[in-house]
Amino acid sequence: MEEVAAFRSEHDLLGDRDVPMEAYYGVHTLRAVENFQISGQRLCDAPDLIIALAAIKEAAAQANMDLGLLGPTQGNAIIAACREIRDGALHDQFVVDLIQGGAGTSTNMNANEVIANRALEILGHRRGEYTHLHPNEHVNLSQSTNDVYPTALKLAAWAGIHRLLRSMGDLRLAFAEKAGEFSEILKMGRTQLQDAVPMTLGQEFGTYALMLAEDEARLSEAAQLIREINLGATAIGTGITAHPDYAARVRDRLSEVVGFDLLTSPDLVEATQDCGAFVQLSGVLKRVAVKLSKTCNDLRLLSSGPRAGFNEINLPARQAGSSIMPGKVNPVIPEVVNQVAFEVIGNDVTITMAAEAGQLQLNAFEPIIFYSLSRSIAHLTAACGTLEKNCVRGITANKERLRDMVEHSIGIVTALNPYIGYRNATEIALEAHRSGRGVYELVLEKGLMSKDRLDAVLRPETLTKPQPLILAETA
Structure with a gap:
């Protein structure tokens, strides 16, 4: 019985290395794993990212066959291997660290080697027999890391963005449903943590829904920027080693593979060195994070207590809150979302610095851009999902507490300014604050308004939206 070798020898610029026979990757990947x-x-x-790389290599093989640069035997084997990878096969063979030097060359070569060795098997050859089909000469034909890698990053980001948009949409609907549920519940609004004027709890929750809707729109706009790719640019954007028709052909083929229209940058030299689309996208993710964190700050504050805080709403109890204080339940879901927001804001700084650090015709720091961007997208997606399912849908209102605070707040005196004047309103507010008595009681006592007129002015529907002044006494 013939003994199967444990290793195969492969050669690169630095010399020969033994690669495990069972590996689909090759010598370039092996060195990158070590480095x-x-x-x-x-x-x-x-x-x-793996699926995006396989889609690009498939489209490149199709375009090269269209142009007569790649034979059908090799081209079809490459396409078959790419389709298997896009369906989930061989992902465990993509072993290079996401943070790497070399502007993504190790990622591109990992893909080239895995695809080449699987294509060799399809053709009936053994892994490593590159004379029949080569990672560089065939899988990477008409390409460079410098156009493959940024295009793959954009395709991967596109997939992640649309998952995030769905998660944000679910969270927005949860807030909107709570806004409807709380639409008739009057409460005190606050500015600078001081009593302001009345509003409804529904208006408060409707604001959270609207903020998400605005950010969904901004994120959708930013996603459109990453549809512009630089495939065909090869090394620095001049298209050296590529056929004159390759850029247009590979774009069309890739659009077919991924299922949405891509655009070739009008200036490939500019596109190869510019990371502006990633900076823009990261900025929008930071916007989402900031507003989501502000919302969670509100939820934690509104639910604070239960005896010594606002205690206006109840968040679902998810776990015991203390190892020492019995009965304590913490707002753990908003807290974890806050922490995701802090991470996204930090990632934006990393992406900004990496984009700024590019030099001349290439940015070598796209690996850290992708690493940071992909985590921002993934963690925001998970955060929106957990906030929706584990928090927002279970929120309840403490109606009696809310009503009591409105009735005893001096903030409602603002609604009386047009009727009793600012000076009288100020005196009423000061006396209410000193005595602990209610505004309603003091206005009647001083004869500043009739009971019927005062009741009409202080109706919830009058207090929470613009209304014409009630100039005449009600009958």
Whole structure:
């Protein structure tokens, strides 16, 4: 019985190396694994990126066959291998750390080698027999890392953005449903944490829904920017080694593969060095994070107590809150969302600095851009989902507490300014504050308004939206 070798020998610029026979990756990947042990997160932990790389290699093979640059035997084997990878096969063979030097070359070569070795098997050859089908000469034909890698990042981001948009949409609907449920519940609004004027709890929750809707629109706009790709640029944007028709052909083929229209940048030299679309997208993610965190700050404050805080709403109890204080329940879901927001804001700084650090015709720091961007997208997606399912849908209102605060707040005196004048309103507010008596009681006592007129002015529907002045006494 013939003994199967445990290793195969492969050669690169630096010499020969033994690669495990069972591996689909090759010598370039092997060296990258040894060089980059940074994050503990490998390409296989970013399936969107692997699928994007396989889509690009499939489209490139199709375009090269269309142009007569690649034979059908090799081209079809490459396409078959790419389709298997897009369906989830061999992802465990993408083993390079996501944070890497070389502007993504190790990622591109990991893809080239895995695809080449699987294509060789399809053709009936053994892995590593590159004379029949080569990672660089065939899988990477008409390409460079410098156009493949940024295009793959954009395709992966596109997939992640649309998952995030769905998660944000679900959260928005949850807030909107609560706004409807709370639409008739009057409460005190606050500015600078001081009593302001009345509003409804529904208006408060409707604001959270609207803020998400605005950010969904901004995120959709930012996503459109990453439809512009630089495939065909090759090394620096001049298209060296590529056919004159390749850029247009590969764009059309890739659009077919991924199912949405892509655009070729009008200036490939500019596109190859510019990371502006990633900066823009990260900025929008930061906007989402900031507003989501502000919302969670509100939820924590409104639910504070239960005896010594606002205690206006109840968040669902998710776990015991203390190892020492019995009965304590903490707002753990808003807290975890706050922390995701802090991370996204920090990632935006990283992406900003990485984009700024590019030099001349290439930005070498796109790996950290992708690493940071993909985590912002993934963690925001999860945060929106957990906030919706584990918090917002279970929120209840403490109606009696809300009504009591409105009745005893001096804030309602603002609604009386047009009727009793600012000076009288100020005196009423000061006396109410000193005595602890209600505004309603003091206005009647001083004869500043009749009971019927005062009741009409202080109706919830009058207090919470613009209304014409009630100039005449009600009958």
